[in-house]
Amino acid sequence: MKLFKNMNIENNILNIGGLKVTDLAKKYTTPLYVMDINFIEERIKEFKDNFKSKHFKTEIIYASKAFLCKGMCKIIKNMDTHMDAVSGGELYLIKHSNFDMQKVHMHGNNKTYDELLMCFEYNIGCIIIDNYDEARKIVDIAKLKNKKMKVMIRVNVGIDAHTHEYIKTSKHNSKFGVSVYSKQLNEIIHLILKCNLLEFLGFQCHIGSQIFEKEAFLEEIKILIIESKKIENIFGIKIRELDIGGGFGVYYTSEDKPIPIKIFMEFLISTTEKILAEEQMSIEKLYIEPGRSIIANAGCTIYSIGGIKETYGGTKYIFVDGGMSDNIRPCLYQAKYEAIVANRASEDRVQKVTVAGKCCESGDVLIKDYLLQKCEVGDFLVIFSTGAYGYSMASNYNKIPRPAVIFIKDGKDFLAIKRESYDDLIKLDINY
Secondary structure, three states, X not given: OOOOOOEEEEOOEEEEOOEEHHHHHHHHOOOEEEEEHHHHHHHHHHHHHHOOOOOOEEEEEEEHHHOOOHHHHHHHHHOOOEEEEOOHHHXXXXXXXXXXXXXXXXXXXXXXXXXXXHHHHOOOOEEEEOOHHHHHHHHHHHHHHOOOEEEEEEEEOOOOOOOOHHHEOOOOOOOOOEEOOOHHHHHHHHHHHHOOOEEEEEEEOOOEOOEOOHHHHHHHHHHHHHHHHHHHHHHOOOOOEEEOOOOEOOOOOOOOOOOOHHHHHHHHHHHHHHHHHHOOOOOOEEEEOOOHHHXXXXXXXXXXXXXXXXXXXXXXXXXXXXXXXXXXXXXXXXXXXXXXXXXXOOOOEEEEEEEEOOOOOOOOEEEEEEEEEOOOOOOEEEEEOOOOXXXXXXXXXXXXXXXXXXXXXXXXXXXXXXXXXXXXHHOOOOOO
């Protein structure tokens, strides 16, 4: 099990950001998401410091689907970083966080007319076009509003990154984008260029998530640049910007071998510079879109142990007061995590257990067959690296209220998102 640099153990108790987990659990109750702001800021700075080129500008776009709230928007704003959105709800939240909307990039494979309308009304920085039908909607809205908009096109380069099937996003049969080899790509570009209100910047691509190999990005960059040069020649235009997405793998368990950010970023820059030189081509700006790799390890979830049961078949269950309602990833992706009994943190791991949640599903298992310290009802269990896609994918399944989110910064804790109440669960219901 790995303790991150913002964690330590004192007097048998796990501390996060200088604060005892036991104190946090008692103050806010459980389940509880904990996010370390210092950790997040250091990670963003590491990306920004190492993703630089002497030949073109660079920009970090935070992939907000990993975790988004007003407090997170404030962090991204303070770090002078761009942000993306994939829905009207995300756009709305970002807008109402006093974020600079010119630094917002809108993604999505099926943006509704109303969502595209919001992009124009909010005057966002760029829309990433997914398909021809969407391009037609954008042209219509631009003419209706008589407003300009910068656009890019999401393309698939056919890279099969070695990751879970559900999070591969650039195979030729992916629901996202259009193939760089498809005739439809030229049709979309032609449609854009005919509208003098749209400014075509270039191409965006995202090959998947939890990627631990540099070679996949090398192939992506190579194909993007070569095909961009062909488009320049066909249409007599300049491709000014390229966005190579994110998906940089992070540590969840000892099975994961993430590439250090500095090494990864320097590789992306040197690879792009080299291939551009080989193709005698230039760009003005290169983007990346880290989300999970910024936020995952900065977050954890604290649970209370409510029951311990050993089945006739020999499985020893540790029951916690959360589960798939606050972390769907183990069910959805067979994601694996590491954990610790926070108030017995220095003790030996002497029992193999399965950590299960309280939802009425046999699949509500957070960690399976895992060595853990001896524990009792009332102890606190911490699952690490839940900062990405924990709260953002949480649900009210079984009418379970979503947990609170607290932020930690400089040894102080404060509430970022309130815990849902039972009243919150029924506030949209209508009696008839």
